[in-house]
Amino acid sequence: MADIRPFQGVHYNPAVVKNLAKVICPPYDVIDAHLQDVLYQRSDYNFVRIEWGKEQPQDKDTFNKYTRAAVTLMSWLEKEILVADAKPSLYLDEHTFKCHSKTLCRRNLYCLVKLEDWSKMVVRPHEGTLAKAKSDRLTMLWTLQANTSPIMTLYEDKDKSIVTVLDTSTKDNPAFSVANLNGENHKVWPLTDSNAINRIANSLANQPLYIADGHHRYESALNYQRERSSTNLQKQMEAPYDFVMMTLVDMADPGLVILPAHRLVRGIPKQALEDLMERLEAFFVINEYPIDKKNTASQVNTLLSFDGGTKFILCGLKTGKLLVLTIRDAKAIRPMFPAFHSEIYQQLDVSIVDHVILEELLGLTHEKTTTCLDYNYDPAESVAKVLNGEYQLGIIVNPVKPESIKAIADSGDRMPHKSTYFYPKAPAGLVSYHFA
Numbered sequence: 001m002a003d004i005r006p007f008q009g010v011h012y013n014p015a016v017v018k019n020l021a022k023v024i025c026p027p028y029d030v031i032d033a034h035l036q037d038v039l040y041q042r043s044d045y046n047f048v049r050i051e052w053g054k055e056q057p058q059d060k061d062t063f064n065k066y067t068r069a070a071v072t073l074m075s076w077l078e079k080e081i082l083v084a085d086a087k088p089s090l091y092l093d094e095h096t097f098k099c100h101s102k103t104l105c106r107r108n109l110y111c112l113v114k115l116e117d118w119s120k121m122v123v124r125p126h127e128g129t130l131a132k133a134k135s136d137r138l139t140m141l142w143t144l145q146a147n148t149s150p151i152m153t154l155y156e157d158k159d160k161s162i163v164t165v166l167d168t169s170t171k172d173n174p175a176f177s178v179a180n181l182n183g184e185n186h187k188v189w190p191l192t193d194s195n196a197i198n199r200i201a202n203s204l205a206n207q208p209l210y211i212a213d214g215h216h217r218y219e220s221a222l223n224y225q226r227e228r229s230s231t232n233l234q235k236q237m238e239a240p241y242d243f244v245m246m247t248l249v250d251m252a253d254p255g256l257v258i259l260p261a262h263r264l265v266r267g268i269p270k271q272a273l274e275d276l277m278e279r280l281e282a283f284f285v286i287n288e289y290p291i292d293k294k295n296t297a298s299q300v301n302t303l304l305s306f307d308g309g310t311k312f313i314l315c316g317l318k319t320g321k322l323l324v325l326t327i328r329d330a331k332a333i334r335p336m337f338p339a340f341h342s343e344i345y346q347q348l349d350v351s352i353v354d355h356v357i358l359e360e361l362l363g364l365t366h367e368k369t370t371t372c373l374d375y376n377y378d379p380a381e382s383v384a385k386v387l388n389g390e391y392q393l394g395i396i397v398n399p400v401k402p403e404s405i406k407a408i409a410d411s412g413d414r415m416p417h418k419s420t421y422f423y424p425k426a427p428a429g430l431v432s433y434h435f436a
Helices: 033-042 065-078 131-144 161-169 194-204 215-230 270-281 296-305 330-336 349-361 366-372 379-387 402-411
Strands: 010-012 082-084 090-099 102-114 151-155 176-181 184-191 209-213 243-250 257-260 262-265 284-290 311-315 321-327 373-376 393-396 420-423
Touching (some): 065 082, 065 131, 090 194, 102 161, 161 184, 209 215, 209 243, 215 243, 262 349, 262 379, 270 284, 270 349, 296 321, 311 349, 311 379, 330 349, 373 379, 379 393
Antiparallel strands (some): 010 082, 090 184, 102 243, 151 209, 176 184, 257 420, 262 393, 311 321, 311 393
């Protein structure tokens, strides 16, 4: 089903840029104003100038962060700060990082994947998208004609044919590496052997791919392809813009980390908050536990691991207490979900929290959530933000499992916004794809 291709990747020239940790940056969607300043100051060649450049007061249609990014990209290529490989390759990135005090390693395989419309079910999404982010990435594609950061996608390697190829490929020294990038490390091997590439491509050709992170980038690439094709009436053969850069990760990779997106709520009317406990008791069994402020993360993990069905934790409704909520009767809450959603969707923690508690019991419409709802990926930090009065309520949920993502995507459904956070993000600037 999926059409996988090697490509001539563009990356920093190790002979010119000695410390790649100073120039690689996160993808655009996690760069806030403060981090943007930090990255600008880190190096004159930091990739943030291309991936997520600063806006300026004098910006206009012909002079803006996108045109500046294009000029910067061209300049760096001319000066050989960035270089393109001579041979088409797949790029294996061994990404080492720490999570919950453990050192983990995730294998990311950079490649091109032929763009296919969602309806063909070749590439399958699991979350919805927002118009603003798609517009930004579409403008980037038109201006730079390049994929500057990869779409992270999951695959299954049931017969271990791909991991066997990757194990063999890492026996040689990497072509380049990144050390101590905010505590993370990368080792990158270009895979140029045609037999190895064909084995990987053939293994993936018979299965769908599941987007983990980068839904906006994929939809933007689809829109770009349609717009380019509409202006090229003579097009009959494949064009470079018919493909998009992805980094593929095995669903069974021990370094695949999916963090839960805990909900933080403020701006709730006093009466609604006072009535919430009684309304919750109609649908949930509630157990109370004193908050262990010194070991909150451990306490949360222990409470969520208890047997007994779908459960999550609410903080802020009772002073100094964590409330563990377990569904009384799944049939009773079913009418609170839009009818078109699948059964697996209705069983997800985030779906129950969003539809039952936030929408039905607290009356937070989609419009209100933009000002009342925030997200955090650390349970202890989420609880602390409620205890210090920054938020009225915190709702701690379990992480979504890869098999749930697959089931949702296979059913054609999509999870609520901010259901998953794949950690860490694949960086921008490590390898990029240029189709000009």
